[in-house]
Amino acid sequence: MKLSDGKVELARRGNKVVYHDGDRLVKVFNSEKPAADVFNEALNLARVQGVGIRVPEVLEVSRVEEGEHKGSWALATRYVHGVTLLEVAQGDPEGRGRYLEQLVDLQAEVHSFEAPLLNRQKDKLARMIASCKGIDPSVRYDLEMRVDGMKPGMRVCHGDFVPSNVIVSEDGNELYVCDWAHVTAGLPELDAAMTYLLFSLEDPELAEEYLVIYSRRTDTPKQVVHYWLPVVAAAELSRNRKVNEEKLAGMVNVGDYE
Known part of the structure; x- marks a missing residue:
């Protein structure tokens, strides 16, 4: 893959x-990014596009041929002209509730699709929690049992569904979902728990607003989303990103463990 001199970071x-x-x-990845992960993200995009979800089209996966990124793996997709839903919301603070409703409606639309060829949400969560050795083993066991008891689910679950990953087209008529690196086939309420978690880390009040709208629009009890919060918090903690660790640990330990 060649990058032009006119590229904009x-x-x-x-x-x-x-x-x-x-x-x-x-997307140009550093040398630590396994090739399998890059190809898997491209495959995820192709699979969700194949079931009818609006996503940027995959164009190419290859190594960068020259320049500062020479030898690095890169993933090219069709550029969607527009701005993120986050940018739109930041430019209109008074309309926050309206943009949250847009986000939830789009998330519910994504959840309405099935993609059985995607990686299983249950399997991924089990691996992530098992690898999270920084939490108490009794707590980890409880979380593993929660995951083990998950009912079957094949709905498309984005895994990082936040306003910065939604693109509003220039004419404002279409919304596209990007960044599908964490997508799985699973349960919508777990995907909602991850969105709630990500909001909570930045703005707890906004997280509660999101949950109220999600619960009402999808007829999902808020308690169901809260039930999975410790699980997704442990999964996020297992990524070892070295950010929000104290907050995540607090969410993991919510509940009564014996």
Whole structure:
């Protein structure tokens, strides 16, 4: 893959740099990112697009041929002209409730699709919790039992469904969902628990507003989402990102454990 001299850096995170390059959005990963993970993200995108979800089209997966990223794996998708729902909401603070409703409606739409070829949510959570050795073994056992008792589910669960991963098209008529690295086939209420968790880490009040809307729009009791909060908090803690660890540990330990 070749990157043009006119590329514009959009974001830089721990393991990747994101560029707008012509009609492409290019994620360039660092040397620590396994090739299998990059190809898996591309496969996830193709699979969710295949069931009818609006996502940026996959264009290419290959190594960067030259420049500062030479030899790094990169994933190119079709660039969607627009802004994120987060940017729209930040520009109109008075409309926060309306944008949360948009987010929930889109999340419920994603959850209405099934994609049985995706990785299983239950299996992924089990692996992540088993690897989280920083929490008390009795707590970890309780969480493992919760995951083991999950009912079957094949709904598309994004795994990182927040406003920054929703793109509003330039005409405002279409919403696209991006960043499908964590998607699984599973239970919608667990995906909602992850969104609630991610909101809670930044703005607890916004998290509660989200949960009220999600519960009402999807006819899901809030208690069901809260039940899975310690599980998704442990899964997030297992990523070892070295951020919000104290908050996550507090959420993991919510509840009565014997």
